[in-house]
Amino acid sequence: MALESEVQTILTRIQSQRDEMLRQLVLWAAINSGTSNLTGLHQLGGLVLDELRTISDDAQAISVPPQLVVDQHGDLKERVIGDVLLGVRRAGAPRQAVLSIHLDTVYPAESPFQKVKQDGDLLHGPGVADAKGGLVVLLWALKAYEEYVESTGNVNLGWKVILNSDEEIGSPASREVFSDHCQGADFGLLFEPCLPNGSLVGQRKGSGNFEIVVRGQAAHAGREFHKGRNAIVAAARVAQKLHALNGRWKETTINVAKIDGGGPTNVVPDTAVVRFNVRYPAVDIEDALNAALDHIVEETEEGITLIRHGGFFAPPKPMTKEYESLLKIVQANGKTLGLDLSWESTGGVCDGNRLAALGVPNIDTMGVRGGNIHSPQEYMHCDSLIQRTQLTFLTLITLAE
Ligand SMILES: [Zn+2]
Numbered sequence: 412m413a414l415e416s417e418v419q420t421i422l423t424r425i426q427s428q429r430d431e432m433l434r435q436l437v438l439w440a441a442i443n444s445g446t447s448n449l450t451g452l453h454q455l456g457g458l459v460l461d462e463l464r465t466i467s468d469d470a471q472a473i474s475v476p477p478q479l480v481v482d483q484h485g486d487l488k489e490r491v492i493g494d495v496l497l498g499v500r501r502a503g504a505p506r507q508a509v510l511s512i513h514l515d516t517v518y519p520a521e522s523p524f525q526k527v528k529q530d531g532d533l534l535h536g537p538g539v540a541d542a543k544g545g546l547v548v549l550l551w552a553l554k555a556y557e558e559y560v561e562s563t564g565n566v567n568l569g570w571k572v573i574l575n576s577d578e579e580i581g582s583p584a585s586r587e588v589f590s591d592h593c594q595g596a597d598f599g600l601l602f603e604p605c606l607p608n609g610s611l612v613g614q615r616k617g618s619g620n621f622e623i624v625v626r627g628q629a630a631h632a633g634r635e636f637h638k639g640r641n642a643i644v645a646a647a648r649v650a651q652k653l654h655a656l657n658g659r660w661k662e663t664t665i666n667v668a669k670i671d672g673g674g675p676t677n678v679v680p681d682t683a684v685v686r687f688n689v690r691y692p693a694v695d696i697e698d699a700l701n702a703a704l705d706h707i708v709e710e711t712e713e714g715i716t717l718i719r720h721g722g723f724f725a726p727p728k729p730m731t732k733e734y735e736s737l738l739k740i741v742q743a744n745g746k747t748l749g750l751d752l753s754w755e756s757t758g759g760v761c762d763g764n765r766l767a768a769l770g771v772p773n774i775d776t777m778g779v780r781g782g783n784i785h786s787p788q789e790y791m792h793c794d795s796l797i798q799r800t801q802l803t804f805l806t807l808i809t810l811a812e
Contacts, residue, residue, distance in 0.1 A: 545778025
């Protein structure tokens, strides 16, 4: 494709902004923003909001309700969640885009992994790939796009930016913000890291997180063992039944992840919590899964009660016609930049699942190229900052038409 001179000028300018982008990323990655670190999230959010304000008609921090979590005693507790940042530009334009990524990382304030280090083309540090690199790409691509609007007068495309603080725990509080602000959007771009080989993600499975709270009867293990109803043993039976569901539905997995409960060895334990995750390829499996889980909860034994919490929080993201044509647009723009892009399926989920369920076709791996995410070996290729910013910029131009 022959590029107009405005476009070529802006692509070249993006190239020249490499050091500035990298400096910003190093600064932001050095601010710990683990999902529970509200102070760190607030500090990072303040800096990002300042940037977002420079390109938005309106940008603000929105508070979200607390998440209800089942604690280790089987009781519901409130967990406070950091703000969502929302930026809006040209809300009345005929075509509307949603651009989104999360501010939180998986590394808590006390994590030993805090330092950012550059080694040639590699940048090591917490969240450099997942997803602060993508955050930088999103903002600089929009800056570039607004320069393009300025020089061409093309105001066909408006956008919303949504930056949430709870993606790494499944967006329990921010998912409402997505449903309030994304319906009717023409397309979405999310800036999760692409795969280490540069590929995009195509289809994604759905995911659900559940807890089954098991209540029995406590008793002295020596004096009145017979009066006790052992919640740990009942929880173990539940875990066995859940695990046995593996293989029942195609490509569907049930992972029993944790059992909380118990205490001193001379007490029959009266409480346990079984925590598990479900991955499934198609939304129509949800009903069958629900029925199977109900059956396990109903089929309890005398003196033991079982209560289920949780749910399917990220519906599957299947390949649709609209989705495929969006991928092809990005692929063609990649070609213009000398990038050979393809896409692969994954069992991992992200906010792209939620956006797809709201009817917004979206590509969710527009972020930087890196790897070893969610580990102290996380890294990013510095050159991908430029590549992905240029790719996003070109894609916005194409989709504005
Ligand atoms: Zn992420």
